[in-house]
Amino acid sequence: MIYIRLFYEFFKIGLFAIGGGMATLPFLMDLTAKYDWYTKAELTNMIAISQSTPGPVGINMATYAGYNAAGIPGAVVATLSLVAPALVIIMVIAKFLADFNENKTVQAAFYGIRPAVAALIGYAVWELVKISLTIVNGNGVTAIDYPGAFLCAAAFGIMQIKYCKKLHPLVWIIIGAVIGIVLKL
């Protein structure tokens, strides 16, 4: 039954994705290998849409993944399963552990978790780059998509400029859409 599977997978993501919405990305990436709910290319579209619509990005991505897997009921199940672990944990912390984040053990654990979360997101992004910036030619051979790679590098370079760093993701997504239509990518 797909809903039980969605519940299991998204409850797990809710429990182990620590440090914000993008921490769910590596787990969503892993689901592409396990189920046929969405492809890696579709996951890239999901990120773009989740970043350019209202609401927390992590929730938006879970809703989208659930919708792709099993329609509106799937979206509801995935979203509620994602928030369920935190719902319990946060209320327990609120009741019993007032100085939770100042606790030495908690801080030591996060000293280790932070680099790992960055690494896991790095892994997911590398997977995205591999499918977004390559093309499969007629012989089934995968090659680098040079125009795409160049555009990506250029955009990344421009993002390093202080003013551009603060631009909203929506701006980049609109620029991407316009470039895509104009250049017929």
Place this chain on the structure above:
Amino acid sequence: MNIKNRKISGKILSELYVSFFKIGALTFGGGLAMLPMLKRELVDSKKWVTEEEILDMYAIGQCTPGIIAVNTATFVGFQEAGILGGVIATLGMVSPSLIIICLIASILKNFISLPAVQHALAGIRIMVCAMMLQTVVTMAQKGVKDKLGVFLFLAGFLIASFTPVPLALVVIASALTGMIAKKHEGGKQA
């Protein structure tokens, strides 16, 4: 942060739902991008919490599983109206996403085969790659502070990329490594 001693009425529950629905519907991006909106609604308008309390919640949200903005909703709801309040505030926060994303996903399904949409998505995917690379750089800058951080980053990346080890296990192992390293450090000082 104590739970306020007051009778939980339907009024406070509906106010919690509406307030967090509004925050979810009007903020883009999540995380820190939501702070100004949270402050306006929860501190200035409703006076449920102080600004310091919101910042505390963010600090806790960064050290707990889940989506930070949603965790803040759970926290405020619980504080105002107990377990039911926590649940209602959380549902309010996620409701707009459910509605908006389902709408967009169903619309996109009908238009995805159009050439213009395909070209636009191809361009968008390239920009998403650039933005996500930027995210990794920022997170690595914030999270990787010393040699152990570099080791955990590289080990995490290689394990996730080239082995079938579950990602959850990588998170748990890194937490334990952090705790052991800090304990060792403390032992040396003593």
